Amino acid sequence: MxxxxxxxxxxxxxxxxxxxxxxxxxxxxxxxxxxxxxxxxxxxxxxxxxxxxxxxxxxxxxxxNWLEKLQDACNDRLQKIIRGYYHPFIAQAIKQRxxxxxxxxxxxxxxxxxxxxxxxxxxFFPRIESELARAKLTMPVGTPYELTDRYTRKIAKAAKTLQERYINQANGKSIIKAVYSVTGQSDRSGNPQPQEGRVMFEIAPPEHRMPNIPVRRLVKEWRQLIGVIPGVEDLNFRAEIGHGGSPVDIQLQSNELQQLEDFADDIKQRMLTLAEIFDVNDNFEGGKQELRLNIKPQAEFLGLTLSDLAHQVRQAFYGLEVQRIQRNREELKVMLRYPLSERHSLNNLETMLIRTPEGIEVPFADVAELQSVQGSSIIRRIDRNRAFNITADINKAKGNTNTIKQEVSGFLQDISPHYPDVRFSFVGESKEQDESFSSxxxxxxxxxxxxxxxxxxxxxxxxxxxxxxxxxxxxxxxxxxxxxxxxxxxxxxxxxxxxxxxxxxxxx
Incomplete structure (x- = not known):
């Protein structure tokens, strides 16, 4: 014992x-x-x-009494099975060891x-249905609050349609108890996020749910009712307990931004071809349009570098601090820059003169070019490298998580030689699984x-x-x-x- x-x-x-x-x-x-x-x-x-x-x-x-008689009868029957079948079977198994x-x-x-x-x-971890279904809408940075709110109301309206569709005939109440929505909630730093909206609805417990419809089915119908939202950056749904990370989470690292973006797009296109994968997203948060300066090859012969070019453009349009003046308790900065009439259009930038290390002034258009690109609202770095994460969800009820990850790993190995400056690794639930199993x-x-x-x-x-x-x-x-x-x-x-x-x- x-x-x-x-x-x-x-x-x-x-x-x-x-x-x-x-x-x-x-x-x-x-x-x-x-x-x-x-x-x-x-x-x-x-x-x-x-x-x-x-x-x-x-x-x-x-x-x-009757209970003791029932116990005796069960015991006698069990003993007969043991003596008549089990013992002979064990004896034969030992004989033919x-x-x-x-x-x-x-x-x-x-x-x-x-x-x-x-x-x-x-x-790795089973999907346990929650009694709360959530939808998070993310629009591009800079989206007006009114537009985000309109789409958030559309998602909430779809949830209310479900609420009216599934009624318990016994008491006349819906299995969806309430629908909540919020637009433009602040982040952890207190900064408002007008491009984000959240909708959730509370469902009756399974023992009181008539008809007893699985939450995943309600979420699937919710998706269908919402349809396509134009210009959406991300729309994901959650209705589970203990969500510890995305089943597929690939982290890309590189200092070559173009290769990083192309690799991420290639991965997302490949993932969409897998049947059991859905909600494929990345965490690249695009910002507002910005101008990117690129130096021309002939500028290097004049001794100019991209850093020289950036400094002169900044000093011309933002200003160069030349003096500080104390006025009572305040300190005033004196900035030297172009007058307002010469820094209000792109033409002013393209016609400005750039000074070489020898003091020669050359037109901006001869040594540099402008490229209009979408900036990043948040820049993530790991070990001084730019980092992207591509995430996806898996239908755990039908798909084999390990098999799907092996497929994803296989095509990553196939396409990674085309992007030699990009490193990739599995994080999220995969990383947690590796840590758990190693210990x-x-x-x-x-x-x-x-x-x-x-x-x-x-x-x-x-x-x-x-x-x-x-x-x-x-x-x-x-x-x-x-x-x-x-x-x-x-x-x-x-x-x-x-x-x-x-x-x-x-x-x-």
């Missing part, structure tokens, strides 16, 4: 070492189960014997091969060592614990078969359940 409880405790210890955002949630499972097992061990050693001391033997007779071992080992290899080959679906593997190794040591003590043998522990892979195979029969994907919760199972099967 003691070693049986200790091996079960050892199986739950790896849950304490899982990294990632969800690691703390899994740790709480172990922090509840381990003390409960320890208290049960104390109870069996100190409390249970005192209870058994006062127990009287149960005498079965014809006067037993090599055949039995071959069948079990072959089955184990087949099931594990199906898992490794992606034929059995895997999802979990270390915890599994620790668990197996502890279980071996705990079994070696009562057996007083170095070999017999390995024989007992050989049942662990077959327990895992049984768990995988259960998922296959129920049509469920493997998840991180399944892996943790198999770990806990390892501590139980060695006791049997």
């Amino acid at each position: 003691t070693f049986g409880v200790l091996t079960t405790i050892a199986a739950f210890v790896p849950m304490l070492s899982i990294d990632g955002r969800r690691g703390q949630m899994f740790a709480y499972i172990a922090l509840v189960v381990i003390p409960a097992l320890l208290f049960s061990l104390v109870e069996t050693k100190l409390v249970l014997p005192a209870h058994l001391k006062h127990c009287k033997p149960v005498i079965r007779s014809e006067n037993n 090599y055949l039995t071992a071959s069948v079990f080992i072959g089955s184990c290899m087949i099931i594990l091969s199906l898992v490794a080959g992606g034929h059995i679906g895997y999802t 979990l593997l270390l915890g599994m190794f620790f668990m197996l060592v502890v279980i071996y040591a705990l079994l070696a003590i009562p057996f007083a043998s170095y070999l017999q614990p390995f024989i007992v522990m050989s049942v662990i892979p077959f327990g895992v195979v049984g768990a995988v078969l259960g998922h296959m029969i129920l049509g469920m994907n493997l998840t991180i919760n399944s892996i943790l359940g198999m770990l806990a199972l390892s501590g139980v099967v060695v006791n049997d």
Whole structure:
């Protein structure tokens, strides 16, 4: 009993070492189960014997009540099955031990091969439906509040259409309890965001939802009712609990902005061809139109650099600080720049004179050119490189997350040679999965060592614990078969359940 409880405790210890955002949630499972097992061990050693001391033997007779008679009947039937079928089967299996071992080992290899080959679906974290569906609208930076508000109201109107469509016939109330919308909410720094809008609706709990329609179906119909919003930069929907990151999140890094943008566009086009992927977006937040200065090759022969060109243009139009004057408590800056009449149009910029290091003045158009581009409202850098993230959602109910990621990784490897200055990596849920499994593997190794040591003590043998522990892979195979029969994907919760199972099967 003691070693049986200790091996079960050892199986739950790896849950304490899982990294990632969800690691703390899994740790709480172990922090509840381990003390409960320890208290049960104390109870069996100190409390249970005192209870058994006062127990009287149960005498079965014809006067037993109906419950005792039912228990006796079930027990008799079970004993007949054991003696008539189970014992002969076990005896034959032991007699044909090599055949039995071959069948079990072959089955184990087949099931594990199906898992490794992606034929059995895997999802890192299952999608748990929420009772709150959300839609976030993002328009280009600079979009007027009135336009964003009009589209936000359109999304809210679609939600209210759903509210009127699904009515509980028993009480006359809709399964959608309320619809909320807000436009232009401030960010964490308190800056207003007139280009953003949010709409959400609250749904009745499943036990009170008549008709009982899945939330994902409501969200799908919501998308269809909204239709296409012209000029939208991003429109995503969420109706799940515990969203820890996008299932597909690719981070691109480079100092070559053009290659970065082209690579991102190429990835998005490839992703849209995959059936189980939707909501493909990037976090490039385009800003207002701006002028980009490009230096011509002939300017380099005159000793000019792009930095020289930028400084002179800035001093001409923004100004060069030449003096500061103290006036009472205020300090005034004296700026030297072109008069207002010579800095109000692009023609003034194109006709300005640029001074070379030798003091020669040349027309701006001879040494530089202007390019009108869309600027960035936010510039993200990682290790001094510009960074983009391309995100996408996966239909976890139908698609195999690992298989889809392998497909995405495959075409990334194919197209990356065309963009030699861009580096890519998987972040988001993929990164969390890698962190969780790397720490979990270390915890599994620790668990197996502890279980071996705990079994070696009562057996007083170095070999017999390995024989007992050989049942662990077959327990895992049984768990995988259960998922296959129920049509469920493997998840991180399944892996943790198999770990806990390892501590139980060695006791049997």
